[in-house]
Amino acid sequence: MYNNDNKTASLLEVDNLRIEFPTRRGVLTAIDGVSMNIRAGEILGVVGESGAGKSLTGTAITGLLERPGRIAGGEIRFNGQRIDNLAAEPMRRLRGKQIGSIFQDPLTSLNPLYTVGRQLIETIRTHTDLTPRQARARAIEMLKEVGIPAPEQRIDQYPHQFSGGMRQRVVIALALCVNPKLVIADEPTTALDVSVQAQIISLLQRLCRDHGSAVMLVTHDMGVIAETCDRVAVMYAGRLVEIGPVQDVVKRARHPYTRGLMGSIPKLGEEVEYLTQIDGAMPRLSHIPQGCAFNPRCPHATARCREEKPPLDGIGAGQVACWLWEGRSQDTDAGELFAEAALRRREPARENSGEDNVKKHVAACEQGVAS
Ligand SMILES: Nc1ncnc2c1ncn2[C@@H]1O[C@H](COP(=O)(O)OP(=O)(O)OP(=O)(O)O)[C@@H](O)[C@H]1O
Ligand code: SF4
Ligand SMILES: [Mg+2]
Numbered sequence: 001m002y003n004n005d006n007k008t009a010s011l012l013e014v015d016n017l018r019i020e021f022p023t024r025r026g027v028l029t030a031i032d033g034v035s036m037n038i039r040a041g042e043i044l045g046v047v048g049e050s051g052a053g054k055s056l057t058g059t060a061i062t063g064l065l066e067r068p069g070r071i072a073g074g075e076i077r078f079n080g081q082r083i084d085n086l087a088a089e090p091m092r093r094l095r096g097k098q099i100g101s102i103f104q105d106p107l108t109s110l111n112p113l114y115t116v117g118r119q120l121i122e123t124i125r126t127h128t129d130l131t132p133r134q135a136r137a138r139a140i141e142m143l144k145e146v147g148i149p150a151p152e153q154r155i156d157q158y159p160h161q162f163s164g165g166m167r168q169r170v171v172i173a174l175a176l177c178v179n180p181k182l183v184i185a186d187e188p189t190t191a192l193d194v195s196v197q198a199q200i201i202s203l204l205q206r207l208c209r210d211h212g213s214a215v216m217l218v219t220h221d222m223g224v225i226a227e228t229c230d231r232v233a234v235m236y237a238g239r240l241v242e243i244g245p246v247q248d249v250v251k252r253a254r255h256p257y258t259r260g261l262m263g264s265i266p267k268l269g270e271e272v273e274y275l276t277q278i279d280g281a282m283p284r285l286s287h288i289p290q291g292c293a294f295n296p297r298c299p300h301a302t303a304r305c306r307e308e309k310p311p312l313d314g315i316g317a318g319q320v321a322c323w324l325w326e327g328r329s330q331d332t333d334a335g336e337l338f339a340e341a342a343l344r345r346r347e348p349a350r351e352n353s354g355e356d357n358v359k360k361h362v363a364a365c366e367q368g369v370a371s
Helices: 004-008 054-062 088-097 116-127 132-145 164-176 194-211 222-228 246-251 256-264 303-307 334-346 354-366
Strands: 010-023 026-039 043-047 070-078 099-102 182-186 214-218 231-236 239-245 313-315 318-320
Touching (some): 010 214, 026 054, 026 070, 026 214, 043 054, 043 222, 054 070, 054 214, 088 116, 099 164, 116 132, 116 164, 132 164, 194 222, 214 222, 231 246, 256 334
Parallel strands (some): 026 239, 043 214, 099 182
Antiparallel strands (some): 231 239
16 A cells, blocks of 8 residues: 555554444444554654544554454554554553553543652553662653653642643653653644643654654644644545645645645645635545545545545655546646646536636636635
8 A cells, every 4th residue: 555665664554454333233434444654753644524533543553442443454563563463461561662642631641549650650660670769760850851840849749730731741751751662642732722732742743853753643733734744644534535745745735635624724834825625524434425435525526436436546755545646647736637627527518628728727726716
C-alpha cells in the first residue's frame, strides 16, 4: 500500500487494517482497509470529521480496542514485529514502555486516588531498573520538563489539585517518562483553553524532538496540523482517503474531501485558501455508500464513483484515493483538475468548450466564485 522506502524506515506500520462491530443487524465495518506508517521521530497528523475512525485506529494500535469491536483483517507492526495479535500481557508491557498514549480527557489516564508522583514513579519503576529514589528524581525532572512549576512540591499532590492544562501536562509526563518510541495523542488539547493548547502542542513537539519519539497526533485543528506535523493522514468513513507531507496536503490538497476539510485553515506561510464547503454529513456505519464513500457529498462524483471504490494510489510523495486522480502525475494541478471536473459537470453537452473555457473556470475558481 505504501512505497517501500517508507516501509523500511517505518517504526509503525498499519497494513490494510479492518475493524468490525458485530451487531444483531449484521457486521458493521468501522475501519475499512486502512494502511499508514509512521517513521521514527516523525509527527503524523490524523484528521477527519467526527466518526471518521481516527480514535479506533489509535486504540487498535495501542491494543485498547474494546469488545465487541474486533480487528477483522490486516496487520499492525511495531519495529517490524506484529503486535495486532499480541497477548494481553506482552501488549501491556509494550504499551507502558514503548507506546505511550495521551487522550483528550487527562482524568481517564490519571488515578484520582494516587498522587501524581506515585503514578509517575510506579510507571518509571515498572519499565526501568531505577531505584525508588532515582525514579522520584526522574519524575521531578519530567514534571519540570513539561512545565509544572515547583515540581518538588507538586509531585506529592493529587490530580484534582491541578488545573486542566496542568493535568494534561502530567499526562504527557506520564506518557513520556519512559521515553516511548511512539506516542498516540488523541485530541490531547481539545478540552483546553486556546492559549494552553498552543503550549501543550509545542511542548509535545519539543519533547518528541528531544526524546526522538514518533507521534500520531489526532486532532480536528487544522492549524495545529499545519504547524506541527510532518505528514498528514485524512480519514473518511473508516477509510484513508489521502496521506502525504503536510505542505502538500494543506497547500495542495488532492482529495475533494481534504480540500473541503482544509477550507478554513490558517495559511501555511502562503496565500492558500480553499473556498470549498462540504455539505452533508459523515454516513453512519450502517449506511456507508457503495463505491467511494464520499460520493454523495462530492461535487465531482460520477457514475463510476457510485459503483467502484477508488484505491489509494501513490502520487508524488503522497497517496490519494479518488478516481479523478487516476493516471495523473504529481505535476497535475489540483485546482485545474477540479475546475475541469466542475466544467464537465456543469456543461456536459457543450461542444468545443476548449481550453479557454477551462482556463476561465480555473480563474473563476481561484477568485472563489465557483467550487
Ligand atoms: N463501541 C462501538 N460500537 C459501535 N460503533 C463504534 C464503537 N466505537 C466506535 N464506533 C463507530 O466507529 C466509527 C469511528 O469511530 P471513532 O471513535 O474512531 O471516530 P473518530 O474519528 O475518532 O471521531 P471523533 O472525532 O468524534 O472522535 C464511528 O462511526 C463510531 O460510531
Ligand atoms: S472518487 Fe469520485 S466521489 Fe470520490 S472523491 Fe473522487 S471524484 Fe469524488
Ligand atoms: Mg475520536
